[in-house]
Amino acid sequence: xxxxxxxxxxxxxxxxxxxxxxxxxxxxxxxxxxxxxxxxxxxxxxxxxxxxxxxxxxxxxxxxxxxxxxxxxxxxxxxxxxxxxxxxxxxxxxxxxxxxxxxxxxxxxxxxxxxxxxxxxxxxxxxxxxxxxxxxxxxxxxxxxxxxxxxxxxxxxxxxxxxxxxxxxxxxxxxxxxxxxxxxxxxxxxxxxxxxxxxxxxxxxxxxxxxxxxxxxxxxxxxxxxxxxxxxxxxxxxxxxxxxxxxxxxxxxxxxxxxxxxxxxxxxxxxxxxxxxxxxxxxxxxxxxxxxxxxxxxxxxxxxxxxxxxxxxxxxxxxxxxxxxxxxxxxxxxxxxxxxxxxxxxxxxxxxxxxxxxxxxxxxxxxxxxxxxxxxxxxxxxxxxxxxxxxxxxxxxxxxxxxxxxxxxxxxxxxxxxxxxxxxxxxxxxxxxxxxxxxxxxxxxxxxxxxxxxxxxxxxxxxxxxxxxxxxxxxxxxxxxxxxxxxxxxxxxxxxxxxxxxxxxxxxxxxxxxx
Amino acid sequence: xxxxxxxxxxxxxxxxxxxxxxxxxxxxxxxxxxxxxxxxxxxxxxxxxxxxxxxxxxxxxxxxxxxxxxxxxxxxxxxxxxxxxxxxxxxxxxxxxxxxxxxxxxxxxxxxxxxxxxxxxxxxxxxxxxxxxxxxxxxxxxxxxxxxxxxxxxxxxxxxxxxxxxxxxxxxxxxxxxxxxxxxxxxxxxxxxxxxxxxxxxxxxxxxxxxxxxxxxxxxxxxxxxxxxxxxxxxxxxxxxxxxxxxxxxxxxxxxxxxxxxxxxxxxxxxxxxxxxxxxxxxxxxxxxxxxxxxxxxxxxxxxxxxxxxxxxxxxxxx
Numbered sequence: 001x002x003x004x005x006x007x008x009x010x011x012x013x014x015x016x017x018x019x020x021x022x023x024x025x026x027x028x029x030x031x032x033x034x035x036x037x038x039x040x041x042x043x044x045x046x047x048x049x050x051x052x053x054x055x056x057x058x059x060x061x062x063x064x065x066x067x068x069x070x071x072x073x074x075x076x077x078x079x080x081x082x083x084x085x086x087x088x089x090x091x092x093x094x095x096x097x098x099x100x101x102x103x104x105x106x107x108x109x110x111x112x113x114x115x116x117x118x119x120x121x122x123x124x125x126x127x128x129x130x131x132x133x134x135x136x137x138x139x140x141x142x143x144x145x146x147x148x149x150x151x152x153x154x155x156x157x158x159x160x161x162x163x164x165x166x167x168x169x170x171x172x173x174x175x176x177x178x179x180x181x182x183x184x185x186x187x188x189x190x191x192x193x194x195x196x197x198x199x200x201x202x203x204x205x206x207x208x209x210x211x212x213x214x215x216x217x218x219x220x221x222x223x224x225x226x227x228x229x230x231x232x233x234x235x236x237x238x239x240x241x242x243x244x245x246x247x248x249x250x251x252x253x254x255x256x257x258x259x260x261x262x263x264x265x266x267x268x269x270x271x272x273x274x275x276x277x278x279x280x281x282x283x284x285x286x287x288x289x290x291x292x293x294x295x296x297x298x299x300x301x302x303x304x305x306x307x308x309x310x311x312x313x314x315x316x317x318x319x320x321x322x323x324x325x326x327x328x329x330x331x332x333x334x335x336x337x338x339x340x341x342x343x344x345x346x347x348x349x350x351x352x353x354x355x356x357x358x359x360x361x362x363x364x365x366x367x368x369x370x371x372x373x374x375x376x377x378x379x380x381x382x383x384x385x386x387x388x389x390x391x392x393x394x395x396x397x398x399x400x401x402x403x404x405x406x407x408x409x410x411x412x413x414x415x416x417x418x419x420x421x422x423x424x425x426x427x428x429x430x431x432x433x434x435x436x437x438x439x440x441x442x443x444x445x446x447x448x449x450x451x452x453x454x455x456x457x458x459x460x461x462x463x464x465x466x467x468x469x470x471x472x473x474x475x476x477x478x479x480x481x482x483x484x485x486x487x488x489x490x491x492x493x494x495x496x497x498x499x500x501x502x503x504x505x506x507x508x509x510x511x512x513x514x515x
Numbered sequence: 516x517x518x519x520x521x522x523x524x525x526x527x528x529x530x531x532x533x534x535x536x537x538x539x540x541x542x543x544x545x546x547x548x549x550x551x552x553x554x555x556x557x558x559x560x561x562x563x564x565x566x567x568x569x570x571x572x573x574x575x576x577x578x579x580x581x582x583x584x585x586x587x588x589x590x591x592x593x594x595x596x597x598x599x600x601x602x603x604x605x606x607x608x609x610x611x612x613x614x615x616x617x618x619x620x621x622x623x624x625x626x627x628x629x630x631x632x633x634x635x636x637x638x639x640x641x642x643x644x645x646x647x648x649x650x651x652x653x654x655x656x657x658x659x660x661x662x663x664x665x666x667x668x669x670x671x672x673x674x675x676x677x678x679x680x681x682x683x684x685x686x687x688x689x690x691x692x693x694x695x696x697x698x699x700x701x702x703x704x705x706x707x708x709x710x711x712x713x714x715x716x717x718x719x720x721x722x723x724x725x726x727x728x729x730x731x732x733x734x735x736x737x738x739x740x741x742x743x744x745x746x747x748x749x750x751x752x753x754x755x756x757x758x759x760x761x762x763x764x765x766x767x768x769x770x771x772x773x774x775x776x777x778x779x780x781x782x783x784x785x786x787x788x789x790x791x792x793x794x795x796x797x798x799x800x801x802x803x804x805x806x807x808x809x810x811x812x813x814x815x816x817x818x819x820x821x822x823x824x825x826x827x828x829x830x831x832x833x834x
Contacts, residue, residue, distance in 0.1 A: 107577070111579075203669075273688050275663075459799055463797050467777065468601075
């Protein structure tokens with residue numbers, strides 16, 4: 001109630017004292033003296049921006065700017081929703097949601113969106129401070145004309161996936177945690193042959209994964225690469241040079257070994273078709289031994305299965321060292337997402353809008369976007385926002401609760417890992433500490449924006465090349481073809497299909513943005 | 516008054532005579548035209564109006580600039596397509612998969628319909644029909660799930676059966692040589708029952724007196740089926756065949772997308788899945804439109820050809 005009064009009061013005073021805005025320097029959050037309502041198209045897969053979200057209402061109170069959603073829930077495909085909107089030519093003041101970057105960077109230079117560079121420098125001190133501190137994030141969101149057209153969602157926390165193994169199986173068979181790829185091979189073989197689940201049948205699946213692409217990621221155990229970003233089959237960058245993992249010699253070595261593992265039954269025979277429920281099924285039925293998956297959700301099975309299998313212990317272990325002695329965790333959370341929001345050409349309150357965007361990067365705005373409303377969802381304890389017990393102990397996951405009130409929604413904001421820490425289970429936190437200690441992450445590839453010419457080359461060749469790479473990759477692993485026999489023709493074929501041209505286009509886009 | 520009018524009519528030019536006739540015609544038959552209207556509007560809105568958009572196949576299309584303002588680039592998208600080995604392979608796969616579904620899938624509903632017709636016990640007939648219709652009403656996602664589970668290498672029914680017979684398990688869904696068989700087989704299993712309805716209806720329309728006289732002449736059931744039923748439903752069969760040939764390049768791509776793997780692209784990648792990966796996932800709508808246009812032109816030629824042949828051979832035709 002008190003907050004509401006101050007907000008109304010300040011709005012009233014603001015209206016009276018238009019002449020001296022400097023007097024309100026203390027009330028940074030106000031972006032407009034008069035209440036302002038802007039239209040927004042905001043589509044994020046399963047929901048659209050909701051005018052009734054508690055977080056939205058709170059933000060409207062603090063900033064005097066409220067948003068009115070015009071995006072339709074008719075589709076769950078955000079890109080489709082975006083295309084429909086832009087094809088209509090009728091752009092609302094703000095456009096936001098998922099899958100934004102490629103589109104705003106394509107249509108921004110054509111005039112659909114307002115370049116934000118100068119606006120940020122003049123009116124958005126918090127966003128500017130963040131970009132100054134993290135130039136790579138700034139470089140990665142630029143369009144090919146050098147302008148920035150959207151304010152991104154910036155996730156926090158470094159770690160995503162990790163290697164998990166059944167510690168109770170290791171104990172039962174008297175094995176140590178594998179420290180390198182040879183030991184891993186022996187452990188998986190033992191899982192296969194020595195009946196760790198004790199049912200007398202040889203039904204164990206030593207390595208399994210929900211996404212078969214994670215199997216390909218195991219080539220990092222032989223110093224290969226599978227992707228440089230959090231997208232599968234993406235390019236990677238090393239010392240400023242772009243390349244693709246699926247052309248390297250280490251990749252060849254890795255696939256050769258994975259084919260051997262597959263043939264020996266160390267890898268789930270159904271790895272390509274078992275699909276998203278394989279983790280649940282294989283763990284709950286005491287069949288799966290090892291995987292590479294997300295910290296939080298995978299650790300959760302220790303709690304979920306505790307009643308059924310008292311000994312069950314599925315913990316993260318450090319990446320096994322490659323033959324050359326390197327320990328690598330290729331997957332990491334993206335430092336910047338292609339979601340966020342942008343200002344369209346039809347917006348008549350550009351300055352107010354950028355100030356509003358900046359609000360979400362202020363301390364108060366960021367807290368609101370991460371934790372919800374103070375006193376309702378969290379309390380300030382020792383200067384830190386701490387979720388209330390009612391939030392933490394609810395049957396609904398915290399993320400779902402946050403989405404329901406409009407927090408953690410992928411508007412342009414900076415996530416605060418402190419929120420996730422409060423609801424992560426202890427196995428996940430232990431695992432993250434272990435990975436933090438080892439420093440296994442690689443340089444991330446944050447993406448490039450190509451100009452028309454580069455995009456022409458990329459569009460013409462890349463999908464075809466990628467499909468060919470994947471086709472061969474699966475054939476090699478399944479043993480339908482032999483990688484050593486195919487390797488030279490494979491390389492020739494890639495050249496013929498235009499791989500060098502694609503890499504050249506990507507590199508020139510990369511150099512323009514980051515150098 | 517009346518005389519005056521008829522006098523005028525006589526003196527009118529042939530054109531305005533036609534007009535009067537038209538007005539008169541509409542006054543009398545407007546109910547029929549209202550009944551026709553929804554179909555006409557549907558055709559115009561959903562089939563003719565989108566044809567305007569086909570021009571993006573010849574343009575460097577930008578969604579924001581719109582169809583009219585995007586620049587023309589001639590046949591470039593078609594060159595891109597035909598330089599691509601994967602597109603050529605997709606055409607080949609499409610023809611083979613549709614050809615196989617036509618060859619093996621087309622006769623099955625006719626045979627089914629003839630068999631249903633021979634069932635005497637009405638209860639058994641109803642039950643059998645319902646059972647074969649049922650798969651048609653299951654969504655493609657679930658069918659794909661059933662297929663994946665049934666052909667799974669470790670616990671799938673098919674492989675358990677193979678193991679019991681002493682064979683090794685086969686990871687069917689990653690084997691290019693198995694993909695067509697599985698896909699065509701699934702399609703027949705799912706649609707044969709439902710497609711038999713039209714033939715059953717046609718059989719029901721056969722004049723019963725033909726059978727009566729055949730019985731008097733001492734014909735067997737087999738002879739009646741062969742000499743009466745089949746020839747009588749031949750026009751229906753031919754019409755259905757022409758329609759099927761028109762759709763020969765349209766392979767149901769949802770099912771393929773759910774069943775295929777990069778490992779089976781060699782036999783499973785068809786034009787529509789190729790368009791999906793190249794055009795929609797990579798947002799190259801202009802290229803996708805070019806591939807779609809090519810598809811439509813071939814289908815058009817095939818329908819015309821099938822219709823002409825049918826007209827010549829049996830005097831049955833769509834138009």
